[in-house]
Amino acid sequence: MxxxxxxxxxxxxxxxxxxxxxxxxxxxxxxxxxxxxxxxxxxxxxxxxxxxxxxxxxxxxxxxxxxxxxxxxxxxxxxxxxxxxxxxxxxxxxxxxxxxxxxxxIEQPEGRPPLVIRDEEMRPEQALEEIMIARQLQEAIAQLTEEQQEVIILRLLEGYSTAEVARIMGKKPGAIRGLKFRALCALREILDREER
Incomplete structure (x- = not known):
């Protein structure tokens, strides 16, 4: 095949x-x-x-x-x-x-860089900034509930559709949309708090 x-x-x-x-x-x-x-x-x-x-x-x-x-x-x-x-x-x-x-x-173990898709053309300072942003995002996602983590990972990081995430998680698409909205609000609040 x-x-x-x-x-x-x-x-x-x-x-x-x-x-x-x-x-x-x-x-x-x-x-x-x-x-x-x-x-x-x-x-x-x-x-x-x-x-x-x-x-x-x-x-x-x-x-x-x-x-x-x-x-x-x-x-x-x-x-x-x-x-x-x-x-x-x-x-x-x-x-x-x-x-x-x-x-x-979901945070990265000490000594290991976070998963970052790197462009070979990227300047070192850009790569460092990407790593720092990815680490900050991973730390923020780790503070979400397990369901919120799952919907963020599947929907936004993996790119699955709302319908696919609903099937994977055994929920209705409307519930996934609500969960994603609450997760994004919580994530924004966490990231805003860390910026201060």
Missing amino acids: ECVGLSRGGILMEKEKELALRASQRDAEAFACLYDLYVDGIYKYIFYKVGDVVETEDLTAQVFLKAWEAIGDYEWRDLPFSAWLFRIAHNLVVDYHRARRETVP
């Missing part, structure tokens, strides 16, 4: 459905295409919830292992396959924090 050229933003629902149905019949090649489409998004989501590269890599691998183990029971329900993967990721992150009895931090 050829999965070159597919991207999360460009994949058609029918193509995703075909891949998911083939994967549910233990087609490893179809599952590999789905893995390629969603591994980066799952990794980023977990990283923002866990904040540790090694733990994130381990949990990301566990998401796809659990998905492969349960793929035979997967049924297409007119929801993106990614909604199922993000639900698995969410449950693993909850279990991870429950086992450690921690709140859900």
